Amino acid sequence: MAFCAHLIAKGKVQGVNFRWYVQQTAKELGLTGWVKNLQDGTVEIFCESETEKEYRDFLGRVENGGQGRGPSAISVEEVKVVDFERDIPRKHDYFNIEY
Numbered sequence: 001m002a003f004c005a006h007l008i009a010k011g012k013v014q015g016v017n018f019r020w021y022v023q024q025t026a027k028e029l030g031l032t033g034w035v036k037n038l039q040d041g042t043v044e045i046f047c048e049s050e051t052e053k054e055y056r057d058f059l060g061r062v063e064n065g066g067q068g069r070g071p072s073a074i075s076v077e078e079v080k081v082v083d084f085e086r087d088i089p090r091k092h093d094y095f096n097i098e099y
Helices: 018-029 052-064
Strands: 002-012 032-037 043-049 075-088 095-097
Touching: 002 052, 018 032, 018 043, 018 052, 018 095, 043 052, 052 075
Parallel strands: 032 095
Antiparallel strands: 002 043, 002 075, 032 043
16 A cells, blocks of 8 residues: 655746656655656656655655755746545556656
């Protein structure tokens, strides 16, 4: 069973390697799911984690935009949690960048 979240990141998050940063962060923390650009300039993220702590650590890093770690051009203004569920089966085996 997993913690699952659907997120929308706003700010300077397209054309600055933000999806790559999100994917690498998810892999480091052991999350699965996907990330993709939306036409309105935001980035959509679906993530699954084994524990709430893994999810919270991931969310914190995404909100931080990798300051000091990721590409410096990233500027995250807001990460909106669209949906969050507990104790549901994982749907993904890895974390992918979708196009």
